[in-house]
Amino acid sequence: MEPTETPTQRAPAAALFAALVFVPVLFFSSVIAGREISRLYALAWALFAGGIAYAIAATGRVSSWRRVFFSTSALAFLVHFKLGLAGKAFDPTCFKDTPYCHIAMAPYFLNYLYQQYLALMSAGWKLWGPLTLGAVWLFVTLALGRGWCSWACFYGGIDDGLAALPRRPLLRLGSWALRLRDLPAALLIFFMLVSLASMLPVFCLWFCPFKVTGTFLDAGGWQRTAQHALLYSALAALLLGPLLTKKRIFCSYLCPFAAWQAFWGRLNPFRVTLDPALCTGCVKCARACPMTAISCAPGGRPEVSAYCNLCGECLEACPGAGFKYTLFGLELPKTAGFFKDLFTAKFFYVFSALTLGAAFSSLWAPAALRDIVHWVR
Amino acid sequence: MPALFSEGFLLGLSTGFYCLAACLPLLAPYLLAEGKAAWKFNFAIFLQFLGGRFAAYMLFALLASLAGKAGRYALPAQLLPACMAACGLLMVFLAAARVSAGGAPCLLKKDLSPWFKRLPLALGFVTGINVCPPFAAGFIRLLEMADIPKGFAYFGGFFGATSLFIAPVLLGTPWLGRRANEIGRLTLLLAGLWYSFLGLKGLLVN
Ligand code: SF4
Numbered sequence: 001m002e003p004t005e006t007p008t009q010r011a012p013a014a015a016l017f018a019a020l021v022f023v024p025v026l027f028f029s030s031v032i033a034g035r036e037i038s039r040l041y042a043l044a045w046a047l048f049a050g051g052i053a054y055a056i057a058a059t060g061r062v063s064s065w066r067r068v069f070f071s072t073s074a075l076a077f078l079v080h081f082k083l084g085l086a087g088k089a090f091d092p093t094c095f096k097d098t099p100y101c102h103i104a105m106a107p108y109f110l111n112y113l114y115q116q117y118l119a120l121m122s123a124g125w126k127l128w129g130p131l132t133l134g135a136v137w138l139f140v141t142l143a144l145g146r147g148w149c150s151w152a153c154f155y156g157g158i159d160d161g162l163a164a165l166p167r168r169p170l171l172r173l174g175s176w177a178l179r180l181r182d183l184p185a186a187l188l189i190f191f192m193l194v195s196l197a198s199m200l201p202v203f204c205l206w207f208c209p210f211k212v213t214g215t216f217l218d219a220g221g222w223q224r225t226a227q228h229a230l231l232y233s234a235l236a237a238l239l240l241g242p243l244l245t246k247k248r249i250f251c252s253y254l255c256p257f258a259a260w261q262a263f264w265g266r267l268n269p270f271r272v273t274l275d276p277a278l279c280t281g282c283v284k285c286a287r288a289c290p291m292t293a294i295s296c297a298p299g300g301r302p303e304v305s306a307y308c309n310l311c312g313e314c315l316e317a318c319p320g321a322g323f324k325y326t327l328f329g330l331e332l333p334k335t336a337g338f339f340k341d342l343f344t345a346k347f348f349y350v351f352s353a354l355t356l357g358a359a360f361s362s363l364w365a366p367a368a369l370r371d372i373v374h375w376v377r
Numbered sequence: 378m379p380a381l382f383s384e385g386f387l388l389g390l391s392t393g394f395y396c397l398a399a400c401l402p403l404l405a406p407y408l409l410a411e412g413k414a415a416w417k418f419n420f421a422i423f424l425q426f427l428g429g430r431f432a433a434y435m436l437f438a439l440l441a442s443l444a445g446k447a448g449r450y451a452l453p454a455q456l457l458p459a460c461m462a463a464c465g466l467l468m469v470f471l472a473a474a475r476v477s478a479g480g481a482p483c484l485l486k487k488d489l490s491p492w493f494k495r496l497p498l499a500l501g502f503v504t505g506i507n508v509c510p511p512f513a514a515g516f517i518r519l520l521e522m523a524d525i526p527k528g529f530a531y532f533g534g535f536f537g538a539t540s541l542f543i544a545p546v547l548l549g550t551p552w553l554g555r556r557a558n559e560i561g562r563l564t565l566l567l568a569g570l571w572y573s574f575l576g577l578k579g580l581l582v583n
Contacts, residue, residue, distance in 0.1 A: 114394075182556070186563030189409070193402035193564075194571060222582050226574070 005341075007058045013341045014057035021354050022050030028359035033366035041366035048072070049358035056350055057342075062312035062325075066151060067164055069354065073361040074157025076368035102148075103155065103210070105133055106260035107191030107203040114196065143352050145268025146261050149251055149291075150311035151357040154364070155210050155238075159251050160311070163242035163290045171244040177292045181252070181307065184259035191256055203256060209234035248290045252307070262306045269327045270349045272308050272315070276301055278322035288317030310349065325349045381527050382534040385515060389538025392511030396539040397546075399509040400430075402568050403464065405546055407471065407500055409561025412553040419550040426501035427540055433505020434536045438528035441516050445523030452516070457508050458579025461572050464503035468569025471496060472562050511539070 007014075026046035033042045052069040056062055105112075112130040140148055149156050191203045204211065207230050234254060241249025251258050274285075285302050286294040290313060297303035304314075315323045324331070325346040335343045358365075389396070404426055412419040444450075508516070515535045519528045553561075 182560045183563060185560045186567055189406065189560070189564045190402075190567040190571070193405055193568065196398045197402050199398075222578050 429501025462576025
């Protein structure tokens with residue numbers, strides 16, 4: 001919306017935008033969460049998403065309010081799902097199959113293909129797990145692209161929330177920040193290859209910090225010790241990394257799905273684009289970018305890389321308001337009337353990301369709210 | 378002899394996918410690290426890799442036939458982890474040594490002599506000596522035959538068929554650029570560390 005307008009002047013359009021987000025989220029949340037718990041929890045979650053939409057539209061600030069939504073969703077995931085896992089014991093063999101988690105999806109892509117090939121060879125073609133996951137991923141990528149990592153990923157919300165806590169970084173990565181930026185791509189290829197060779201979910205067994213529990217790590221002795229060591233290193237990267245550096249260390253340097261989405265996210269039309277005429281070369285954007293996705297191009301101007309997950313932090317950091325959301329680098333034509341403020345790439349993107357993120361998190365957020373209400377009682 | 382060649386070839390055809398899966402973590406990072414946007418260049422790397430693999434197969438054919446003649450029907454327990462460790466350490470060396478100057482994450486900052494830079498032949502050889510299940514099946518057949526020329530024919534057929542499965546890896550290489558090379562080197566390093574760990578663990582712990 002026009003930066004000259006006050007929040008009060010923006011209120012009607014903001015209310016309309018909030019309603020546009022609230023209605024579909026309420027629908028999906030009621031359908032998803034309403035199967036098992038009271039629809040009141042679904043309503044509460046949809047109201048929260050609508051509130052975030054209103055705040056973004058009224059203030060014009062995307063990233064700050066996005067972070068509130070994103071971190072709340074991640075916390076809800078921890079409350080409902082992960083804390084529930086911690087107390088359970090698992091049979092190690094149940095983790096030999098490829099798990100259905102979006103981070104796991106990328107490193108086991110070749111395994112999924114192989115499973116599908118086996119299904120074809122055994123005179124069927126339907127292997128619903130990988131096919132469903134593939135269809136969902138395609139939809140998400142077309143609708144949201146790399147924005148998944150800043151709006152919907154229940155793990156990214158932890159990293160993002162923690163990165164926002166310190167006022168300034170205690171540890172600066174210097175030139176290594178960019179030098180190591182391709183590490184997730186290498187990790188992705190590595191995990192794809194060794195998972196296929198060993199027919200095991202190597203990322204999950206060896207590296208994923210989100211499993212929280214070590215109950216299903218296989219074997220004893222050395223191997224188990226090494227697996228634990230990597231698990232704790234990854235946990236440290238997830239929890240301490242952002243607190244020390246103000247960067248999303250796990251998402252930027254270790255997450256194979258982030259690399260996967262950086263590649264395929266090009267299918268999605270939304271981009272963060274810099275207007276060179278408004279850039280003074282202060283590089284505040286590069287310092288603010290939690291994903292280390294901005295580098296200095298020759299001539300001293302910032303350049304946004306494919307690792308950008310459209311979080312919007314640089315939009316807020318740039319003193320000249322040089323960054324904006326675009327569609328393949330282009331703005332929508334300006335319109336007149338009541339809707340003119342909403343008819344921009346920015347609001348199409350925020351609508352798409354927030355609605356999808358909130359609908360997806362209906363899988364756990366209303367249930368987490370129910371858990372908290374039960375504990376309080 | 379042609380019958381034995383065909384038998385080996387058929388074994389290779391029926392287990393080729395497993396050979397592909399086992400060889401990919403070694404060959405793909407190397408091609409990614411060293412390949413260029415020139416198909417011929419990558420094909421030359423691939424041929425060298427196959428050459429090394431062929432040499433390893435023939436060496437195993439010889440050893441298996443000799444072992445069969447001597448009436449020894451089991452592989453030494455340390456052989457597999459030792460081969461894996463050798464393979465991993467070579468990959469780590471290749472990744473560390475070949476990293477070129479110019480801002481790349483590297484262990485050794487300067488380029489080494491060209492002789493050390495490109496060792497697909499050696500990589501093919503250590504890939505070949507990595508005993509995978511299809512390879513072990515062929516190996517047991519050789520122990521049983523205990524005849525060197527027959528062993529060569531049998532493993533020659535096996536090598537030919539399995540190479541057909543590995544060849545499609547070349548298809549993706551004509552798009553390789555400098556950035557892909559850097560990613561490939563990091564992948565080579567990771568894969569090398571992985572195999573070194575598994576191999577050394579097998580040697581020291583088991
Ligand atoms: S470039 Fe901007 S929008 Fe993209 S990740 Fe960095 S701060 Fe976020």
